[in-house]
Amino acid sequence: MSSSQPSNVPTAIIADDHQIVRQGLKVALESPGLVTPQGISVVAEAENGLEALAEVKIHQPDILLLDISMPLAGGAEVVNDIQRWSPDTRIVILTGIHAPGLIAQLLNTGIVGLFSKGSDLNELYQNLPLILNGGRYIASSFDEALQAQQNTPALTGREQQILNMIVAGKTNKEIAQQLVISPKTVDKHRTSLMDKLGVHSVAELLAYAFREGLIDPDHLL
Amino acid sequence: MSSSQPSNVPTAIIADDHQIVRQGLKVALESPGLVTPQGISVVAEAENGLEALAEVKIHQPDILLLDISMPLAGGAEVVNDIQRWSPDTRIVILTGIHAPGLIAQLLNTGIVGLFSKGSDLNELYQNLPLILNGGRYIASSFDEALQAQQNTPALTGREQQILNMIVAGKTNKEIAQQLVISPKTVDKHRTSLMDKLGVHSVAELLAYAFREGLIDPDHLL
DNA sequence: CACCATATGGGGGATTCACCCCATACCCTG
């Protein structure tokens, strides 16, 4: 594939649901000298997660600049999907969200770059060459989120599962039926869950979950 | 003030927490011919609500391009504050959020333009002259949100108040103490509230409130 | 002046939640 030949201009795909962001990034990447001497060739754009996956499959670019808060598939799952279909594409995340839970999920995927939309984008441009050469760069603006994540106790799979169902408005009984376990077991998980998170009511639990980015307000009910 | 003289180039302030958006908008507004023959002069930028307010106070621009999801003061309140300090500035909202509750709040302020970050920004550029001439334009991508809003029953002041306190994790008893009313009255309001909203538990209530943009996940607990 | 919406207050009851106690079973790791 031509994209892996270092003598050629590197290829990139931009995925962001806001047209103005795509346009600005495209201009920056393609302008010679800003990122690399010859610039980076933007071979496609995508405005949602599904488009991004499709375009990456087709073009197999060197780099994917990806916003993870997009309609039609977003978050860490898209990253995994994309890596399965184009394992050589280096995925760089550009996001405005700093929720500790989401950041942690992303870092557990194979992303090689993480930048904040809120900071100066020169940080992105300056470190893209490093990433093109096989490096990895996490912007310092995520340090706070990473530290918060370390202070957060890890939930077990079952607890995570039950948290999602509580947030979806289900009662212990409903959860029990759906998981084919006893309501008492659900209650037990719920208790240790709230104990770990240090909350004492459904309302606090929900607020916590939203703030940490553990769940997405959109795909509810 | 020079900004009100029609012979001059119109002045604008851009407020968005993402540098790349500000940059893209600035280029577009200032390039002659795209919006107006001579372009629009961007006299200042702001990356949060407080900065936006401060800059508008100083420059009293013809137009403020405002993203309402920004740190340090966001949403409809900022709009009201800004209008108080610079009543002649025409406020145009550019947002990626379509939550019906938030949209309705915004339209109840004196904004003269509402555009979506997700759609083609030519819609914005083409209608800015209209807005400069005293017109008002709401992008069609908000039609769905507006219709959803009309199908939503209106909450009374007391119900809205109690909803916010429930979301903040307070119990009926705590709410009663704070409002100096009986817990039974709180319970009554809570009941009619959930009845109006068609939900049957705190979890569903919270999910509803988040989706509708009635509350902000950040200033919780 | 009736009428209606809103806010206030209460009784009662079924359900659910929050949080203790307890035990068994599995898997993995030292």
Place this chain on the structure above:
DNA sequence: CAGGGTATGGGGTGAATCCCCCATATGGTG
């Protein structure tokens, strides 16, 4: 194999919830 973590169950208790019933007072509106 002994220990730790996870998942699975159950008993029990007090608090809070959801949702009925009811009444009164107030303000606006036809």
